[in-house]
Amino acid sequence: MSENNQDPNEFKDQPEVKTPAEETAPKPEAVHEAVKQAIAQSAVQQIKLEPCPCGTPNVNLLLDVAPNNKVGRASCGACGVWGVDFLAPRTKDNELIGKAAAKAWNEAPRIAATDPA
Secondary structure (H helix, E strand, O other): OOOOOOOOOOOOOOOOOOOHHHHHOOOHHHHHHHHHHHHHHHOOOOOOOOOOOOOOOOOOEEEEOOOOOOEEEEEEOOOOOOEEEEEOOOOOOHHHHHHHHHHHHHHOOOOOOOOOO
16 A cells, blocks of 8 residues: 555556547557558659759759749759740649650750859
């Protein structure tokens, strides 16, 4: 017995009481699987981009497409200088706009920054 004459194990045999939220919450394993599945379903396809003439090998494109505009601008995320104009599809689907920008980026002629002009 403890100092205050209470048995420290007096609630040991009682069933565990859960709140309504705890009762309806999914198990951690189920949450982990659901997250993995959601990521797999919403994954955006990575497009291999040609390097920027500034020397950046793994380019992230900065896209500038004004609403109701036929032409967009894709520029290097590292230097912000070199870029290409592309025909923007008339859609709000970012994946289609990104594919159009990547196609224009990859097809653009390049002269490396180290080449003499």
